[in-house]
Structures are given as C-alpha cells and as structure tokens.
Amino acid sequence: xxxxxxxxxxxxxxVRCCNMSRIIVVGAGINGVTAAIELKKxxxxxxxxxxxxxxxxxxxxxxxxxxxxAAYGPDDEYTELAERSIKIWREWNQEFGTQLYHxxxxxxxxxxxxxxxxxxxxxxxxxxxxxxxxxxxxxxxFWKRFPAWNPELYLDGVLELEAGYAxxxxxxxxxxxxxxxxxxxxxxxxxxxxxxxxxxxxGIVLEDKVITSxxxxxxxxxxxxxxxxxxxxxxxxxxxxxxGLGMTILAxxxxxxxxxxxxxxxLPFTKKFFRASGQPVFHLQPRQPELFAPECFxxxxxxxxxxxxxxxxxxxxxxxxxxxxxxxxxxxxxxPKRAVTAEDEKNLREFLSFTFPSLADAPIVCSRVCVYCDSxxxxxxxxxxxxxxxxxxxxxxxxxGFKFAPVLGEIIADAVEGKPNPILQKFRWRPEVRAGxxxxxxxxxxxx
Numbered sequence: 001x002x003x004x005x006x007x008x009x010x011x012x013x014x015v016r017c018c019n020m021s022r023i024i025v026v027g028a029g030i031n032g033v034t035a036a037i038e039l040k041k042x043x044x045x046x047x048x049x050x051x052x053x054x055x056x057x058x059x060x061x062x063x064x065x066x067x068x069x070a071a072y073g074p075d076d077e078y079t080e081l082a083e084r085s086i087k088i089w090r091e092w093n094q095e096f097g098t099q100l101y102h103x104x105x106x107x108x109x110x111x112x113x114x115x116x117x118x119x120x121x122x123x124x125x126x127x128x129x130x131x132x133x134x135x136x137x138x139x140x141x142f143w144k145r146f147p148a149w150n151p152e153l154y155l156d157g158v159l160e161l162e163a164g165y166a167x168x169x170x171x172x173x174x175x176x177x178x179x180x181x182x183x184x185x186x187x188x189x190x191x192x193x194x195x196x197x198x199x200x201x202x203g204i205v206l207e208d209k210v211i212t213s214x215x216x217x218x219x220x221x222x223x224x225x226x227x228x229x230x231x232x233x234x235x236x237x238x239x240x241x242x243x244g245l246g247m248t249i250l251a252x253x254x255x256x257x258x259x260x261x262x263x264x265x266x267l268p269f270t271k272k273f274f275r276a277s278g279q280p281v282f283h284l285q286p287r288q289p290e291l292f293a294p295e296c297f298x299x300x301x302x303x304x305x306x307x308x309x310x311x312x313x314x315x316x317x318x319x320x321x322x323x324x325x326x327x328x329x330x331x332x333x334x335x336p337k338r339a340v341t342a343e344d345e346k347n348l349r350e351f352l353s354f355t356f357p358s359l360a361d362a363p364i365v366c367s368r369v370c371v372y373c374d375s376x377x378x379x380x381x382x383x384x385x386x387x388x389x390x391x392x393x394x395x396x397x398x399x400x401g402f403k404f405a406p407v408l409g410e411i412i413a414d415a416v417e418g419k420p421n422p423i424l425q426k427f428r429w430r431p432e433v434r435a436g437x438x439x440x441x442x443x444x445x446x447x448x
Contacts, residue, residue, distance in 0.1 A: 194255065
C-alpha cells in the first residue's frame with residue numbers, strides 16, 4: 001500500500017487514485033473553460049476541475065462586463081488576435097441564441113492632443129492602417145454625441161466603432177454549459193498539489209471534502225453505514241479507509257493549470273514569473289440613466305495611461321461599471337483584504353466629478369476587487385513547463401485577456417499538442433523577463 005507522507009515525523013493521509021482522464025484542466029475561468037472545450041473537440045478526454053460554484057465568484061472572469069477592442073497601440077499581434085476574436089464574438093451571439101457581445105463602440109480619449117508614442121495615437125494609426133472603422137474625437141461636433149462627458153477636459157481621442165463589451169459572467173456560464181454538452185467532465189474539487197514523479201507531472205491532488213459525523217446524521221446517513229466504507233477495489237483503489245482526512249489523485253497525461261491569480265499561490269515556483277494584483281471595480285446606478293445609454297456612451301478609457309479609469313454603458317439592469325486598470329495592490333485572490341478601500345472610493349469620486357459631473361454622487365450598487373494574474377512584461381503566459389513534463393501553464397492575463405475568449409482555447413490547445421502557432425512565441429516560457437519590463441501601454445503607470 002502506497003502512502004503519502006510516510007517519512008518519519010510527517011502526518012499520513014489517505015489517497016484515492018482515479019484514472020479518469022488524459023487531460024486535466026484546472027480552473028474553469030475563461031482560460032480553462034475555452035481550453036477544455038477546444039481540447040474535447042479535438043478528441044481528448046477532458047476533466048475540468050474547479051472548487052466551484054461556477055462561475056467562481058472570486059474569478060477575474062466573473063463580472064458583468066469586459067471590454068472587447070482591437071486598440072493595442074502599435075502591437076499588430078494583439079490587434080490581429082482581437083480582429084479574429086471580434087468576428088467570432090458576433091458568431092457566438094448567433095450560435096448561442098443570446099446577445100453575449102454588445103458592439104457599442106470603444107473610445108479612448110486624452111486630456112491633450114494625441115501625439116506619436118501615445119497609446120491612443122498609435123492605436124489610431126494601427127487601426128487606420130488595418131482598415132478599421134474608426135473616428136477621431138477632436139472637435140466639439142463629436143463631443144456633442146456624448147453628453148455625459150466634460151468636453152472641456154478631454155480634447156482628443158479615437159473611437160473604435162467595431163468594438164464593445166462582453167457580458168463576462170454570462171459568457172462563462174454559457175461556455176460551461178457548452179463544455180458539459182460536449183462531454184467535458186466537470187469535477188468539483190480544491191486543488192492541493194501537482195502529482196509529480198521526478199520531472200514528470202502525472203496528475204493532480206485534490207482535497208477531499210470533509211463530511212463530519214454530525215453532518216452525516218443530519219442528512220439521515222447512519223453512523224456506520226457500510227456503503228460509506230466499502231468500495232470496489234477494481235474501479236476505485238483505496239489506500240486507507242479513514243473518512244474525511246483524505247486526498248484524491250486524478251491521473252492525466254497532461255495538466256493545464258488555468259487558475260488565474262491563484263497561480264503564484266497554488267504553484268509557488270511561479271512567484272518569480274507572476275504577481276497577483278487587486279484592482280478596484282465599482283457598479284454604479286446613474287441618476288440620469290439616459291446619459292449613459294449605449295447609444296451615447298460607448299465603452300471608454302479616460303486618459304487611461306494617466307488615470308487608469310475605464311468603464312461601460314448601463315446594462316440591462318440599469319447598472320454601469322467603472323474600474324481602474326493600474327498597478328493595483330498585491331494580494332491573494334482569497335485575501336481578507338480583498339475589498340475596495342475608502343481611498344479607492346475617494347479617488348473614484350474625484351475622477352467622476354471632473355469627467356462625468358452627473359455621475360459624481362451616483363449610488364454605488366456594489367463594489368469588488370478584480371485580481372489579475374500579472375506577468376512582468378504584460379503578455380500572456382501559455383507554455384509548457386520545461387522542468388515538469390506534462391504541465392502547461394495558461395496564465396498571465398494581466399487584466400486584458402477576456403476579449404480573446406473566442407481564440408484562447410485554440411491557442412492553449414496548440415500548446416498542449418505542441419502544434420506550431422506563431423503567437424505562442426510571444427506567450428512562451430520566459431524566465432529571463434524581469435519585473436518592470438511591461439508592454440501593456442493601455443495600463444496606468446504612475447511612474448510615467
């Protein structure tokens with residue numbers, strides 16, 4: 001009988017070993033669920049593991065909206081990915097029979113005239129060169145279209161007409177249903193560790209749920225019900241009969257870790273690659289909702305490299321979201337300090353009073369902290385671990401990954417299968433990258 005923790009002085013615990021799947025995807029956020037769907041379509045047996053509930057309330061994917069835009073400064077690779085994604089977002093609206101993507105436009109504006117080197121200027125030139133439908137917002141005539149804005153403060157900008165936002169929480173829920181319909185196995189469980197032997201990852205270890213004797217009695221389960229302790233050893237090998245103290249091993253040929261901001265905490269060896277940063281998010285209820293309707297209020301970034309603020313028009317519930325895309329506060333996704341601070345709200349109110357005067361005293365319906373998984377250079381990290389065969393890490397979304405949902409599964413699946421994909425060079429395993437080498441030019445950097 002194998003035992004984990006058999007060395008002297010270590011506490012022993014039982015392990016149940018289950019050969020359920022060739023590919024395990026850990027994390028059912030946008031990276032994980034799209035990867036699971038694509039891998040299943042390619043003929044693999046796939047288990048999607050998440051502690052639940054789904055969509056997970058603490059996941060960055062879970063919110064009312066995420067921006068979908070092709071404006072990426074001079075970066076042609078991200079712009080091209082966004083172009084492909086927007087096309088599929090439109091198709092998803094038809095395929096799923098519901099409007100998950102809203103093409104209301106995205107505008108990035110500045111408090112001064114655009115100049116070469118600005119995120120907005122470079123985005124305008126790139127989109128213009130690639131034939132996008134765009135408009136320069138640099139005259140009183142244009143600002144009359146957006147009555148909620150303070151036109152005396154913002155002088156110039158770019159409006160990307162074929163862009164908008166996705167209802168992110170609804171998208172994740174829809175994709176989870178699609179994964180189940182395709183035969184992806186959903187396994188509720190809390191990831192405890194990789195199951196490693198030498199330099200090979202053979203699966204994962206999950207924490208078993210503890211069901212106390214009192215809980216069993218409350219459910220009408222007899223204290224010594226033999227059905228709880230007798231198992232078929234041919235299908236479910238048991239290494240210990242102890243109840244409630246065990247772990248479960250799921251075996252796989254490949255493990256895809258798509259756990260977002262949990263990555264540096266669940267896989268401590270990645271702390272040198274990733275940082276989890278909390279960003280304040282506010283849901284507001286405007287007193288003059290007509291000013292913030294999609295017809296006159298596109299998704300926006302307001303001098304975003306200086307202020308960090310971006311936001312959305314009112315949704316079907318009459319609520320709008322405004323958040324900050326900046327350096328954030330380093331924290332675990334499950335930190336007890338995961339809440340907006342008084343300073344966060346003060347900064348928001350100050351921003352609103354100058355930018356959207358009619359919104360300055362709008363009630364806050366709710367607030368949350370969205371926790372990013374940041375890579376040092378602002379690029380995604382979708383790559384095989386060179387030191388652990390059988391492990392793929394799909395993380396480092398840096399707060400700008402959701403818009404690529406329609407193509408993420410394909411990219412991750414190509415990494416799993418070792419298929420050539422030019423974008424994987426950008427997202428490669430790159431331990432040489434150091435902190436402070438960021439390329440996300442749409443993110444507020446207070447040092448600039």
